[in-house]
Amino acid sequence: MIRVENVSKSFGTFKALDGLCLHAGEGTVLGLLGPNGSGKTTTVKVLTTLLSPDSGDARIAGHSVLSHPDQVRRNLGLSGQYAAVDEKLTAYENLRMVGRLYGMNRRTAAARAHELLSSFRLTDVAGKRSGTFSGGMRRRLDLAGAIVARPKVVVLDEPTTGLDPRGRLDTWDVVSSLVADGTTVLLTTQYLEEADRLADHIAVINHGRVIAEGTATELKQSAGSERIDVVLRNPADLAAAAGVLERAAGPGIKAEQDPQNLRVSIAAPEGHRLLVRVLSELEDRALPVDEAALRRPTLDDVFLQLTGHAAAAAAEAQASDGQAIEAPAKAGVPA
Missing domain, CATH: 3.30.70.100 (Alpha-Beta Plaits)
Incomplete structure (x- = not known):
């Protein structure tokens, strides 16, 4: 469902991606780890058709980001580092709007909005403006918006950054339910516990290329x-x-x-x-x-061994490789 084949991308003299290769099967979670500047955000932008690779290709559900970007967007949902919700709209209105942007008629969009509000435990606040929500509630609403059109692949770019422990656990439950329904998830995260718990397969990238990959157990065993x-x-x-x-x-x-x-x-x-x-x-x-x-050994030991510093230190710098994704529109919405 996700395949990245020898993708390279440069910004001037800086090579953000250098022959990157990734893959993820249907109904699995691919965890993408790496220090600041390793290429995680650039990878997300390439997969969501926000950037074109200089060479190589990436495919979502069999569709090329180069030759069929519209089909990629129809099969993809994105929840970025910042919850992309309209604070002036209610929770219900946010989800109904996304459904309408996907081309749903009013009745279908309304029904899907109510369904997701129930699934994400937001029914009690359906009529409240999202600008009054806590960080965890905003994140749940953002995740709900990413799957309005039932995409085959969902990209979660650091979905729990800034959330309290309760909000993080809620988000983990949502991701688990997505995978149980057959959705494929690409998860970039700065929390190694998150990758350990959710990811079926983990790829550690640095300087734009994969430097280690495997299950959490395999990577921890490699730490010695x-x-x-x-x-x-x-x-x-x-x-x-x-x-x-x-x-x-x-x-x-x-x-x-x-x-x-x-x-x-x-x-x-x-x-x-x-x-x-x-x-x-x-x-x-x-x-x-x-x-x-x-x-x-823990995944943090693996991270330290592979990149030269602990994940906590890497997470302190929030400047992204290339440009940060700041509250983007849902990637699945056709342009």
């Missing part, structure tokens, strides 16, 4: 051994504790320090035996520990 996390009691002990961990782990293994959370972590090829040695030496050196744990 278990890890030790130690939380210190005193900020002044952080560097000394990192030295203890590095000496215990052996040559070439570096500890990662998180001063804000007083946390030191390191790869643990010997598992619990290394943890026992580390705790013993920390106690001998009078370096008090509040928490210590042995854990399996």
Whole structure:
């Protein structure tokens, strides 16, 4: 349902996409991860026909973005980084308007609006102006608008950015229900927990090309051994504790320090035996520990290993590659 074949796109001397290849089958979620400037937003713009690739091609439901962009838009829904709702219209009026733009008659558009308001738990606020909604409610309304015409593919560009935990969980439930109904989803996200929970297949991109892909489990296994996390009691002990961990782990293994959370972590090829040695030496050196744990690699470890910095750091910069998509019209609406 989604196929990106050797797509390249440049902005002047900056190469946003460099032979990018992606694929997603029907009724699956493809998670797209990458640091700021990696090419995620440019990929979304190419797939939604907002940008034409310099070379290569991309297909949605078998239709080329180059030769049949109108068919691509008819089979595609988009929910961008910013909820694209008309704040002066009610929830019902927003959805009915989108239906009419798709060419539905008044009765069909109204019926579809009521159906989606019920599915997205917005019936109680159907008659209220969307400008009064919380972030989570606006996001649900935006997602509802993206599927008014029952598209085969939905692109979600960082759909939970800025939402509180409740709004994020609501959005995850919506995505799961879309997939259960057979919709294919492309999900770009800065939250690795989100990709871990929702994505059937994950592609990590950097500098416009895929640098790793697989299931969440496969990617975490590629990060190697278990890890030790130690939380210190005193900020002044952080560097000394990192030295203890590095000496215990052996040559070439570096500890990662998180001063804000007083946390030191390191790869643990010997598992619990290394943890026992580390705790013993920390106690001998009078370096008090509040928490210590042995854990399996996470997607954040994978991200760090592949891109050189943690996903949280990548998410701090919100300037996008190319230009940000700011409240675009629904991509599925025919031009």
